[in-house]
Amino acid sequence: MADFYPVDALHVSGVSVGYKDKIAISDVSFEAKSGEIIGFIGADGAGKSSLMQAIAGIVRFSGEISYLQHKYHSPKEAEKIKIHTGFMPQGIGLVLYDTLTVDEHLRFFADLRDLKKDAAFLAYKKQLLHMSGLSAFAERQAMNLSGGMMQKLSLICALLHRPKLLILDEPTTGVDPLSRLELWEILRNIAKEEGTIILVSTAYMQEASKMDRVMLFHNSKVIASGTSAELIDSIRPYVYEKSLADNDENSISFDKVIYSLDSLNLSLHEPTLEGLFFVNALKERKKIANFAIKSREDDEVIPEVVMECHGVSKKFGAFVANEKIDMQLKKGEILGLLGANGAGKTTFIKMLLGLYSIDEGKLTLLGQSIKSGKDRQELKSKIGYVSQHFALYKDMSVKENLLYFASMHRIEKKTALSRIALYAKELGFEEYLGSFANELPLGVNQRFSIAAALLHEPLVLFLDEPTSGVDTLARAQFWQILQKLKEVWGISILITTHYMSEAQFCDRVVLLKNGQKVADDTVSNLYERFPKAKDFEDIFLEFYKEKA
Amino acid sequence: MKNFVRFSVIKAFVLKELTELVRTKLIIMVYMMPSMVTILFGYGIAMDVTHSRISIIDNDNSKYSSELISKFSHSKYFDVTLTHESEAQALEKIKKAQSDIILIIPSSFEKNLLKGEKSELGVFIDAAFANRASTMQNYVQGVIQSAATTSAPMMTLNTRTLFNQAMRDEDAIVPGLIGLVLLVAPAILTALLIVKEKEKGTIFNFYASPIGKLEFLIAKLLPVLLLHSVNIFILFIWATYLFDVPFRGSFFLYWLSSEIYILISLSIGMLISIIAKRQIVAVVLTVIITILPAFLYSGMLMPISSMQGASWMEAHIFPVMYYNHILYDCFLIGQGFDSSKIVLYLFILVGYVIALLGLGALFLKKEMR
Structure with missing residues (x-):
């Protein structure tokens, strides 16, 4: 048939x-x-x-x-x-x-x-x-x-x-x-x-x-086709539970799973459709960069609470983009800000950065109450920001771009050059340093944008939808970098995304819906609250149904 | 496709365009811009200089000198002040921009003239604006020469006035402005209507549906043609009532040639919209392509007949010259269809329409680029 x-x-x-x-x-x-x-x-x-x-x-x-x-x-x-x-x-x-x-x-x-x-x-x-x-x-x-x-x-x-x-x-x-x-x-x-x-x-x-x-x-290629179940079955033998032991060169490990074409002496793990992209990468013998982050050069003391806000609101005419939002970002925490398009994620981050004025409410950044633009000026050197559409100068090479960003933060050229070389190696874009910005694959562009935000060694990172449209593998690598940064630097990260599946990589998530905060909890607590949920998408849906 | 062009499809598109134009308030631009340009430029471009302030120092106080002074006083081009100050004091007034011209009549002016001897008048002109200065210089010379011929008839001077006193500025400028506006405005609107859909993404409705190329073109051009046809009448009213430009020719010829001319403008806009992907690019391109030739070759600044070589050729390449010739005839001369040149020019304009529309239909593709 x-x-x-x-x-x-x-x-x-x-x-x-x-x-x-x-x-x-x-x-x-x-x-x-x-x-x-x-x-x-x-x-x-x-x-x-x-x-x-x-x-x-x-x-x-x-x-x-x-x-x-x-x-x-x-x-x-x-x-x-x-x-x-x-x-x-x-x-x-x-x-x-x-x-x-x-x-x-x-x-x-x-x-x-x-x-x-x-x-x-x-x-x-x-x-x-x-x-x-x-x-x-x-x-x-x-x-x-x-x-x-x-x-x-x-x-x-x-x-x-x-x-x-x-x-x-x-x-x-x-x-x-x-x-x-x-x-x-x-x-x-x-x-x-x-x-x-x-x-x-x-x-x-x-x-x-x-x-x-x-x-x-x-x-530009179709790597697999079939029913969802067929596809998942096709990679069943290559997906293993993660163990503490060091993985060998011919495998990729991500989250709780190890992908390997060679049979490993480990128990198998239930595969996902995403796994197909990892297995495909293994089959193509693509090298997956392993990221290693060195500890930061200066040793600034990071306060226990990095960012705290109470009743923060923003209106555009009659449209309320953010309504009375309370939020706290602790030291060494990855906080996920989740919501559909237009839920108010970007507006909120822009208010934190001072790109939009705050209509109402109180904001404390790094222990300092923010009232005017002046209060922010000295904090700027402690905050790293990657915008939704990270803009590079197309006619400058990656290295020139980075040097330019460094000079904006008044970093000495010698220090800047050594940091650029270091990040390029650590984040695996060394081979692209001489390329023009518009020749970069989207996934590499993301890593590079992180490097630009890290040049001045900030204490907190604000990332606005950095993974949008990026392929599975690059997204996995991106999250690995964030985890390492958190571990080694003790940096706090506020990240927005509309991929619900990424919630599991965050320590805590805040759900926004029509400019309002509808949930603020750890992922595991939320799963406990909704025991029927198969994945985070279902949890998110519950919140959307509530008052719909 | 059974029918080549389906009326209902075009009607739907035209209705949609008009609704959008009204709701986005772009319709205001459609009617404001042509009138604004005509009124601003109509008043703004003054080629001749009236009421230049002339200080006359009469050291002679004779019959001839007072006749000369009265010649100046009776001219609308001069506002005369008689002073008895010194030359240096008068010059100081020019420096302070209180006076434009100083005329010094020497004490032996009448005596020398009667004796048949040479007499010299001193003239100082403020040449801060070179053009204005040379115009004023010509006027002063003209007045003096005309005084010389009437007051001293025995001196037969071969005079020719360097400024045409009968010719009003408005009569020369305003019809030219109509030629400018009707080339620029419809082209911008057409380019915007098509490029807007490209920029927004709604162009996919055209790409992915069975609507024909010709249907699309008619649907896009028709609203612009209809809207700007009204401007033909509005501009006519500004010209004849506000600027008092005479209208001596055939109104039918004015209307017909204007409609054809708008079609040319539409086609230019359409061609630009094929290249441009962003609205801002479309507007800038259209302005550059239409305004410059419309100004240079309108006959407003320079008569085409006095052009030579490359500029003469260029003038004949752009459609502006042909339309303006018809316009000036309609307003100022009134030969109309009796002139074979006008009939020829009308056909040339039709030729432009056919060629440009054909090019547009050829280059418009129902696919992404």
Whole structure:
């Protein structure tokens, strides 16, 4: 049965997409049949989007795609299948017009597809509105919708003409967990009732269980495909419980697990889908840098409580970004600030840094009460910060960039050079020192941004979504660095992320929802509070459901 | 695709564009900018100099000298002050910017003239602004020469006034401004409407749907054409009522050529939107590509007929010259369709529309780049 594909199937054979001299995705072949949900999983730049755009017929590609018995090799030839396809590009609310209302969007997309507005259409439209929970917001303009609502609206706009092939590029990234569940619910229904082929990409591994088949993307290649269970089974023999003994060169150890292609004298551990990326790295014989952090040069005394705030609020007009937040960051602690897009994570960090003024509340940093910009001035040398979009000067080499950052902190050139050399070695980006900033892989860029924040040997690190879009391996390495820093330097780290799975690496987590703090506890305590939760995602969901 | 161009699809797009334009308040720019530019520049660009302050030191006090002074007093170009101060004192006034020109009439002015001997007038001009100074110099010479011919008829001077007293500045500038505004404004709006979708990401709705290239182009250009057609009338009203520019030609010709000219502007905007990925780039590019030629080759600063070589060729490459020729005819001359040159120029403008729209349709691709 598996080899038989009916006429309404999608055939992709040997498809590659390249931009100028860069290969985005190379030589992918797969088939999908009616009613199937195929998931594309991988990091930013792994090639998911490019493959989707090729299938949607909006980018040039080589190879052949055939759908509904129409073969196409270019966007021009794909024109004929576009009446049957729906495409939703990556980015929240990307295809929406800010000033149009929900209803106007539906009307516009219907007209765009030249649909007859008969009773059947109106009924279907009503059904879609109901399914997405947008019925009550028909007159609201798109710019006033939440991220989750925008994505649901984009989705139903793409569904309006009942496409037979639906291509969705990261529809759930950055969306709050409840909306994510609802989006998946809609997709399930559509696949079942309309027999639609759904191609959907995601950065969240947990969503794999909701897909019929999964394709894993890494470095412009598809490294594995199959059902989620098949994939996990495929690496079962390579995953071991971590032991205290030193691991050998041919294995990767991360968190509580050791991955090794050679059989080890250890008990096996239940594998995860993420494990596939580690095993793939082993198979590719990639060397995994081992990080070693030396103790800091100066020996500043770090106070027991590094940061403390009471009732901190921030408003932008009528919009409350942060409401009366209390928080404490202790010495040598990794505190995770979790929440969906727009929950107020970035605003909070920016207030701590003084990039935004604090509307209300008290803030104490390193034992010093902060009232004005002057109070911060001398603290600046004790705080390290990595922003969401860490900006490098593209036309300067990594080393030049670092020297520039050092000079901003008035570090002597000799000291700076020795520290740069040290971090480059410790954090494993030595080979990239001479490269220009825009040639760096995203994962390396993150390590390097940490180095920039460490140059002045701060006492506390504020990291704003440093792992967003970074591949599994690089993320694992990143967390290793943070752990080492904590152990060796005794530094405190406040980190924001929208990957719930990263909560387990934090000593304590704070959950934000619509600008309010809804939880503040250790991960193990939270698991105790919600014994039914399979993973942290479930816990997070509980908090979102509470007052939804 | 059954129909080549589907009316309902275009209607949906045009409606969407108009709704967005109103709600984003961009519509204000559509109507403010052309009128603002016309009014600001119409008043602002003054080529001639009126009311220059002239201090006259009359050391002669004769019939001829007073005749000369009255010539100055009767001219709108001069405000005369008679003084009896010394030359040095008068010069001090120029230094303090209290006076622009000093005219010194020597004591033997009338006597020398009657004797037929040479008489010298002293003229000092504030040349802080070189252009203004040379204009004032010409005016002074003109007045003196005209005085010389009327007061002393036996001296037959071959005079030619260096400034055209009948020619009003507004008449020369305002029609040219219409040619400038109608080239710049529709081009910017078109470029913005398309590039905005690229920048935001909504362009995917076009890429990924079966909507045709031609449908998309019509849908994007039509709203701009409709909105800016109103400006043809608004600008006409500013020109004739606010600036009192005469209108001697055919209004139909004015309207027709303006619509064609707006189509050219749209096409330029569309071509720019194909290259530009960001709105700011689109605006800057459009401004550079349209404003400079619209100014240089409008005939406002320099008549095209006096251009030579490269500048003459360039003037003929840009559509501004052809439209402005028709405009000046409509406002000031009134030959209309009787002039074969105007009919030719009208066809040339249509040629531009066809060529530019064709290029746009050719280069617009339904794919990402």
